[in-house]
Amino acid sequence: MSAARSRQFRTAARLVLEWCAVYTRGLQPAVATARQDEIASDLHEHAEWASTAGWSARRLAWSVARRSALGIGADLAWRRLQQRAGDPQLAFGLRASAALLAAVLSTGVALTAIGVFAIVRVIRALQIGDLGYVPTAVFPIAFLAAVALIGTMLIVSRRTRVLGTVLLTVPAVLLFQFVGSILWRVSASTVVAFNSAPWWATAAWVAGAGLAVFLFAAAAFWWSTDRRSSAADRKEATHV
């Protein structure tokens, strides 16, 4: 059996074509189809040439996989170029989404870190005898830090991004209050800071509410872009 008809080559070729379908997804149909057809032609020519040259099936499959893997960066760069050329509004949406993602991820990491920091301070205060009991506020802080961590992890995947962002609004609103009340007991510098700024509790509520509004807006943005992109995919599917 020639290398071109081998199971190894067919598997490698299928993976290459599946990858091509991924990076051409959502592009203008003519552009996407042209790239897919050109890759299919390349795979065929590569296999025929390899068979004529007497290559083994394994050598051909590795060569095909290597060419595909080494070109991933260029494939993604090409996709971005096509998106910009095809739809300036879409290109703006992608840039806005990337900036939002960075801001929301940073918020999630910061909320988790604040919660962990407060718990570590309590543990330290218990160890050195500054506190003789475990304050009840530690438990909601641990819960809110866990929610922030889960929300941050959900944001990483596009599929669960909206859920993760909405989840983050809970620690965004509540965490500052609980952390403030804990630090008041375990940190001398916090006591000084709070005494010089007696409005801290109000400021914490306002900051939390502002952060929650920002997170809700980000979730709404992603939810609406997901809906638009699903609708576009359905429309494209009915026209193929």
Added chain:
Amino acid sequence: MPRRRPGTLLPLEVRILESGIALQRAEGSFYGFGIARELASGDDASLTAHGTLYKALNRMASAGLLDAEWEDAQIAEDHNRPRRRLYRVTGEGARVLAAQARSVTQASASAARIGLA
């Protein structure tokens, strides 16, 4: 990444134009894998990656250095293979390649004059 000066070619683009002109003389046009094979000179380890090759061909066609058209479906069917996308080096492509070769030659001559080569 710094923006390229118009009219300058990347090393891969120079090689595509040079090999393309050679293939074009022999066969009238060339296609993606044909140029990859030509660039690799029989060494499969240096066959250009799919993404790199087709991104370059796409960019060069957009810049007017190459003409691209799909092969007639009947011809592909007669040979029992997928259609090839056929490329030809345009007059502009040949002109830019020649200009680049001239500037490289001039740079080498200047370097030799001042004792750098």
